[in-house]
Amino acid sequence: xxxxxxxxxxxxxxxxxxxxxxxxxxxxxxxxxxxxxxxxxxxxxxxxxxxxxxxxxxxxxxxxxxxxxxxxxxxxxxxxxxxxxxxxx
Numbered sequence: 341x342x343x344x345x346x347x348x349x350x351x352x353x354x355x356x357x358x359x360x361x362x363x364x365x366x367x368x369x370x371x372x373x374x375x376x377x378x379x380x381x382x383x384x385x386x387x388x389x390x391x392x393x394x395x396x397x398x399x400x401x402x403x404x405x406x407x408x409x410x411x412x413x414x415x416x417x418x419x420x421x422x423x424x425x426x427x428x429x
Contacts (some may be wrong), residue, residue: 343416344416345361345414345415345416346414346415346416347413347414347415348360348362348412348413348414348415350415351385351412351415352385353385353387353394354385355384355385355386356384356385357382357383357384357418358382358383358384358415358416358417358418359380359381359382359383359415359416359417359418360380360381360382360383360396360398360409360412360414360415361379361380361381361412361413361414361415362411362412362413362414363396363409363410363411363412363413364409364410364411365381365398365407365408365409365410380416381398381399381409382398382399382418383396383397383398383399383409383412384396384397385397395408395409395410396408396409396410396412397409
């Protein structure tokens with residue numbers, strides 16, 4: 341697994357959740373001035389169900405919504421989840 345940012349043209353488009361950056365989220369419309377809109381977000385490529393435009397989607401910070409992510413420039417695979425500690429599990 342790569343731990344470096346890659347250009348968006350090499351990103352998976354099969355619904356795999358990945359880290360995205362370099363674009364603009366619909367959440368940015370509501371952000372205070374000065375917020376870094378290029379922050380990484382967790383998202384995936386959302387192909388059109390019927391006719392229409394496919395888009396990149398991202399999950400809001402609270403996990404409750406998925407919205408559009410415009411023109412991401414880079415991506416990176418998500419890191420693996422931590423292994424459960426049997427002493428504390």
